[in-house]
Amino acid sequence: MKPKEVINKWVELFNQGNAVEISELYHSDAINHQVNQDPVEGKKAIEEMFDREFKMAEMVCIPENIFEDGEWAILEWKDPLGLRGCGFFKVINGKIKFQRGYWDKLSFLRIHELPLPRE
Template sequence: MKSAREVVLAWIDALNNRDAEAIAVLCHEDVVNLQMPIGDPSIGRPAMLEHFPRLFNAFPDCRVRSLQLLEDNEWAILEWELTGTWQGMFFGHQPNGHSIKVRGCEIFQVANGMIKSQRGYWDKATWFGQLGIPLE
């Protein structure tokens, strides 16, 4: 069975390959992904198959870089940096070609070698400000 660290490293690879299917396979059927700046959690593997393609469509060149990865049993904390160029619809806004460079943190709970829960913390004001999207 994969450790929490191994699962998170596979998640990074899947995200950088823009492979929502590979991300979904890493998740429990009832995974809960709560991105704190958004507020409403995505629940279940099918939600992952909706969430990540929207990100990949908006930022088809997106890349996440691990800045720090800590593990304690079933928990892993990933400090990351995300870069990309806005080329598709994002939160109801048309793309303008602006680039982003945002840092954040994900806390993963991994049970039986699969992601059970994920909480993301990142600065919405910085991300949206770089794109020229007003905070609503």
């Protein structure tokens, strides 16, 4: 699959809340770095991250734009609650090797009425 096709499948599986199937889109040594959190390394750790997050809140990804440039796909997204963000995916041989995401974690926590960090 080309990068844009992988991201279309990623969105479909994300919206199903399926941690096992979405993790199958990643290389075994992939890195998922949501910049407001520590990077998650390895397919199994990525699956566990998605499993925790899907249990924490109902999340919906509505693509606004998906761009493709060589090995890279860029996803600009929103959700029904007003959160917006974007993700950059490096896709090699039809699987995600690296992902970096930008979104406002404080807004996410507030929208979903989750505990806010103390500091």
